Amino acid sequence: MTSNDMALELFFLFQTGFGALGNSxxxxxxxxxxxxxxxxxxxxxxxxxLAFVNDLVLLSKGIPQTMAALGFNNFLDDVGCKLVFYFHRVARGLSLCTTCFLSGFQAIxxxxxxxxxAEIKAQIPKYIVLxxxxxxxxxxxxxxxxLLTVKGPTRIKNITENQNFIYCSAPTGVSVSVALHALIxxxxxxxxxxxxxxxxxxxxxxxxxxxxxxQYIRGNKITSGSSPETRATQTILLLVSMFVTFYSLNSILALNIHLGRLSSWLVHASAFLNACFPAYSSFVLIVSDSQVPRYSLVLWERIKLLL
Structure with missing residues (x-):
């Protein structure tokens, strides 16, 4: 194992463990x-x-990527590859959808x-579970x-007909159905x-x-604090900014991969950017959301009563 492989292994292991710990x-x-x-x-x-689906994103991508960095490229069979890619894509889509709803919810x-x-504001909490x-x-x-397209690396026979994602593969041929799915x-x-x-x-x-x-009401004197609603909005804005930034950069790399410009560096870089928001968003909430320390204090008080 080279020093680069060791660095990649430690990097993905740290990012996955760090993010999973925060989300959990x-x-x-x-x-x-x-x-x-x-x-x-x-x-x-x-x-x-959001914390739950971000955990799914990290575990479904970070663990296989760490194993691949260790040099274990054939540790998944066809079924394993299908399930890993399937749940990763589902969790990634849910993370996008939840962040979008979170932004809209806070704006309302x-x-x-x-x-x-005003009327929607009173009704929208009732429809969160739906x-x-x-x-x-x-x-x-x-x-x-x-589940139909992704395969294990052992099925690769012609590298011109398959995209090799290090530990899994997928056909490079673009059919009408594949193009339609990609467009949607x-x-x-x-x-x-x-x-x-x-x-x-x-x-x-x-x-x-x-x-x-x-400022108009109080003159030039600026208040030293802000309302909980304002702090929550600032936290959501920071989360959205992180998501859009990492998503945009990852989309550029993903486009290059799907166009056939495939290399292990692109795959690892795409995996890193894919995991950035799920890994670090939880710590933005822990640091920025004033309710997290409050909930932690309530929980600690309950634990002390039990002891």
Whole structure:
């Protein structure tokens, strides 16, 4: 094993472990807080779902990528490759969908009471679980084609007819159905990213207008603190910015891979960018969301009572 292989192995292992630890901490924290009967915000359900699907993204991509960096390129058979790629794509789609809904949810929450979103603001928390159900059903169905196309590396006989993803492979031939699926997925991704950008712009506008109003009322004196709603919005904006940045960079690499410009460097770089948002978003929430320390304190107090 070369020093580069060792560095890749440690890098993917650290990124996967670091991200899985953060997401699992949030998931367990939200779950225990809910089960002990402590009041939670509607947005916490969205954040816990985001932590769960981000864990799936990391584990379904990070562990195989780490094994590949170790030199074990044939550790998965056809069934293993199909399941790993299938659940990774489903989890990635759910992460995109949840982040998009999270951005829209916070934009509606932040909207003034006099706006046309006022009625929707009161109703939208009731449909969060329904949204999750529809998203899971939709993504589990539309990615079924992966179960037919992805194969194990042992099936590779002609490198000109297959894309070798180090530990799995897929045909390079572009049929009508494959092109149609790719077009649908691209349009859905672009739509979600467009919604995130639009809602983020709206939230920035609302926060700026609120800041100007506060300055006008209080003169030139700027308040030292901000409301929980404002802090939550700033956290969502940071998450959306991270997602759009990493998604855009990864899309460029993925396009090069699908065009046949395949190399182990491109595959590893794409895997790294793919895992950046799932790995680091949990720590943005831990550091930025004021409710996380509050929930942790409540949980700690309950633990002390039990002891």
């Amino acid at each position: 901490f949030l998931l367990v924290l939200y779950a225990i807080t809910f089960f002990i009967g402590h009041s939670m915000r509607p947005i916490d359900l969205l954040l816990s779902h 929450t932040l909207s003034p009471r006099s706006s046309r979103w 949204f999750f159900s529809l998203c899971w059903t939709f993504h589990l169905v539309i990615y079924c084609n992966i 997925f691209s349009l859905l991704d672009v739509l979600c990213v467009g919604i995130m950008v639009a809602t983020s712009g709206y939230m920035i506008f609302v926060l700026y207008r609120h800041h100007q109003r506060v």
